[in-house]
Amino acid sequence: MSTITSETIRTPGITTMTPKRAREADPDLGIASRTRSRFSAVMSSSTPVPAMMPVISDEPDMDHDDDYELVDEDDESIIVIDADEAVPQTPLVNSAKPVTVGYPPVWAYKRQSLCSALPYFDAYQSGMYHKYGKPHGILIDQAASKRDLMLEQVVITTVGGGRDLDEAGNRVRLVDQRESNSLQCIRAALDHHYPLVIIAGIENPTTRVKVPFPYSILGIFHVTDLWQETVLAPTGQIAQWVFRLEKVDLNRPSWWAPANDPTANTYVPGQYVASIKQCATCGEASKQIFSAGWACLNKKACRDYFNFGFLVDVDALTYSNDFLCERTAFTHTADTQLPALVPELPLSPNGVDTFGTEKEYFNGIVCRLCGCCSRRKSWARWVCENPGCAFKCEGKILPIPTEIIHRENADFRASRRRSLVDPVVKIKMHGRDVGGFSTDIYYLPNDAGKIIGSLTIMRANEVICARPGGPDDMFTALQGEDLHLERNPALRAGGKREILTKHFAKNWGAKYKFGVTVASTGFEEAPDTILRATQRLRWAGERAIEKTVESFDENEDPGRDVLPSEFIQFNEMLSIGYFRDGKISYHDDGEKELGPTVATLSLGSPSVMSIRPKNRSGIQPRGNVSSRREKPAVIRFNLYHGDMVVMHGTQIHRFYEHQVIPQGKRRYALTCRYIRPELMQDEADRVAAVQKGRMPRRAEIFAYHGDMSTSGITTSVPSAMSIASAPVMSSGNIMQPIPAPTSPPTQATNTAQGNAQDFINLTAWFNDNPAAANYFAQNMPRNFIPILIALLYRLSNPLQNFIGGNQD
Ligand SMILES: O=C(O)CCC(=O)C(=O)O
Numbered sequence: 001m002s003t004i005t006s007e008t009i010r011t012p013g014i015t016t017m018t019p020k021r022a023r024e025a026d027p028d029l030g031i032a033s034r035t036r037s038r039f040s041a042v043m044s045s046s047t048p049v050p051a052m053m054p055v056i057s058d059e060p061d062m063d064h065d066d067d068y069e070l071v072d073e074d075d076e077s078i079i080v081i082d083a084d085e086a087v088p089q090t091p092l093v094n095s096a097k098p099v100t101v102g103y104p105p106v107w108a109y110k111r112q113s114l115c116s117a118l119p120y121f122d123a124y125q126s127g128m129y130h131k132y133g134k135p136h137g138i139l140i141d142q143a144a145s146k147r148d149l150m151l152e153q154v155v156i157t158t159v160g161g162g163r164d165l166d167e168a169g170n171r172v173r174l175v176d177q178r179e180s181n182s183l184q185c186i187r188a189a190l191d192h193h194y195p196l197v198i199i200a201g202i203e204n205p206t207t208r209v210k211v212p213f214p215y216s217i218l219g220i221f222h223v224t225d226l227w228q229e230t231v232l233a234p235t236g237q238i239a240q241w242v243f244r245l246e247k248v249d250l251n252r253p254s255w256w257a258p259a260n261d262p263t264a265n266t267y268v269p270g271q272y273v274a275s276i277k278q279c280a281t282c283g284e285a286s287k288q289i290f291s292a293g294w295a296c297l298n299k300k301a302c303r304d305y306f307n308f309g310f311l312v313d314v315d316a317l318t319y320s321n322d323f324l325c326e327r328t329a330f331t332h333t334a335d336t337q338l339p340a341l342v343p344e345l346p347l348s349p350n351g352v353d354t355f356g357t358e359k360e361y362f363n364g365i366v367c368r369l370c371g372c373c374s375r376r377k378s379w380a381r382w383v384c385e386n387p388g389c390a391f392k393c394e395g396k397i398l399p400i401p402t403e404i405i406h407r408e409n410a411d412f413r414a415s416r417r418r419s420l421v422d423p424v425v426k427i428k429m430h431g432r433d434v435g436g437f438s439t440d441i442y443y444l445p446n447d448a449g450k451i452i453g454s455l456t457i458m459r460a461n462e463v464i465c466a467r468p469g470g471p472d473d474m475f476t477a478l479q480g481e482d483l484h485l486e487r488n489p490a491l492r493a494g495g496k497r498e499i500l501t502k503h504f505a506k507n508w509g510a511k512y513k514f515g516v517t518v519a520s521t522g523f524e525e526a527p528d529t530i531l532r533a534t535q536r537l538r539w540a541g542e543r544a545i546e547k548t549v550e551s552f553d554e555n556e557d558p559g560r561d562v563l564p565s566e567f568i569q570f571n572e573m574l575s576i577g578y579f580r581d582g583k584i585s586y587h588d589d590g591e592k593e594l595g596p597t598v599a600t601l602s603l604g605s606p607s608v609m610s611i612r613p614k615n616r617s618g619i620q621p622r623g624n625v626s627s628r629r630e631k632p633a634v635i636r637f638n639l640y641h642g643d644m645v646v647m648h649g650t651q652i653h654r655f656y657e658h659q660v661i662p663q664g665k666r667r668y669a670l671t672c673r674y675i676r677p678e679l680m681q682d683e684a685d686r687v688a689a690v691q692k693g694r695m696p697r698r699a700e701i702f703a704y705h706g707d708m709s710t711s712g713i714t715t716s717v718p719s720a721m722s723i724a725s726a727p728v729m730s731s732g733n734i735m736q737p738i739p740a741p742t743s744p745p746t747q748a749t750n751t752a753q754g755n756a757q758d759f760i761n762l763t764a765w766f767n768d769n770p771a772a773a774n775y776f777a778q779n780m781p782r783n784f785i786p787i788l789i790a791l792l793y794r795l796s797n798p799l800q801n802f803i804g805g806n807q808d
């Protein structure tokens, strides 16, 4: 008897059946009633065209081979892939099979989309997702055992794990399958009637049909049987665990039935019953599952295990008709909760506990129009990954008040997470105050111990952060912009195992190939905050080089030969946004066109930055065991809102790599570089780099000259008026007006001590505001004695700033 009638689904195959019609055929999969979210979903009025057949990778998908361990998440936000590493298309194993009668309620092109959108299958590496001893979903893809089956209501499959590589490189089982977590989970599912979701991979050879997408959700199943059976392995006969699942709802038609035989293999409980016999040897009861006859399946305790009473070819055994056609009514227990195949869209952020960048908003969603699992690729929204579908869901990002950011930073500071400096890092200088920033400089050696670069950390304080146009204002402004931040492929671009970065990025100015080349927008069109930050980083870059070179000279370090002492004006910025739990894993910035200086401004949540030697760098950090694949960090430090880090020296990127892990709700990193157009292969790229990398004239009003010593003395931000009227001087490779100076520190007290402090303040201030010093020299009355003294002092003691102790 069949439960599918031609009434139910008339149109066979995905080419003629739209997703909407598929839902009508299967109303439980409808979406309207499930959508509680207050997100605004943008849907096209017309029903989307069903997706095109996707590009299929030939990459071995070892889903069913892995031990079904819960692998929490990918950790692959690194930037390492070239797009041309994308795996090529291969013929489908199922291409000659009939198409399906229907269309899956939920499906995905990419494994990452599947895992990020479905709470019942958050397993990037293994074929089973289980949590707290309960299995939630299994993916049956490439690897399968000989007798595995995927029928319309029944699936038979082997418990994963315990396979080894044979001589030909195939994954095979060579010994009796051992007890594993996965096995325990399946046993628990059988005993406690836990439902689980089955996902069919497109390369699954056990299907009777051509599955339409790389990953297609079949539906909710329950485990009816679990047994051990003997199979032939290269090592001889071995025992493996096999389990049988049945659809929970036997009345609903199966979309994956063959279009040419839609009612095949559909039965109801009681129609067929597999016989059960008690073993005369061990007394245990076993079902008859093979057509060849009955055998005891008690491998553990019966010497007659798998004894049919006559010789059988174990390889040729098939399951009995009664066993395949038997149906078991699903019994709910107190524990039973059927998963929603289409999960809810996340609720809108409320601006109290949630602001739109928490973990739940980083997850993917299932498209409300076509069922396509879609990753959160854009900072601002979800966009259906089916190119034939117009569904979008705006991801509201509410502004986080700077008070919350300051609290996050203060809490992290209070947690006293220790920084680390390995003695391999030869010299450490500490400048107590560079333009108001408490500054550390680390010098990094190569494998021969020669200094190849410096790392300057410039720490902002609350006064600096609160200045008009300072980090607080920049953070607030960035939150209000649509910067078009996007996640890009980090691994296996284009393949079904593609992994996107865990951060969202947008490039400005010259094109920068950061792993994958991403489109860049010229500085001319950049928002003010991007220009403002670029100016601030320019100042930081200039100061960092100045201080680096000064102390090289003082120490007569040979490093000065490899480090350029001139600052080259930046022509590129990579703006990165991080949600909570976002990160950028170890990478270097060393594309071949990279100039010597890389400077980053941190805004928002605090973060931890680590630098480690590359595996093949030849640098041996303390305690490093050479056989370890990855070397430990040699420098680790915390970065707070408003801090800047300058890496100077191209070779740093040959020997070291860095990672940054944010520690809060929302963080931006704005990183400027100089990209050498002359090293670009393509003429059009060279021209575009020069054009897009040019700072527009309006950027001049954001010129930055450091903040005053922060002992409570305020300085004003130069106004556009004062800049416009200032004389023009040449600096670096752009024409730059001399900035109107920020106010010099006024006398704090009238005591001798106060005068001395003022003098030091003034000196420090002029040290870090050379343009301002010039300006005063040209424009102020001659009797402005302290300024002249300060200028003299500046000439006589250029290392004045390098005093003081260590700070975080
Ligand atoms: O988030 C950060 O601070 C680091 C950014 C970075 O490493 C990069 O843009 O290359």
Ligand SMILES: [Fe+2]
Pocket: 587, 588, 589, 658
């Ligand atoms: Fe970087």
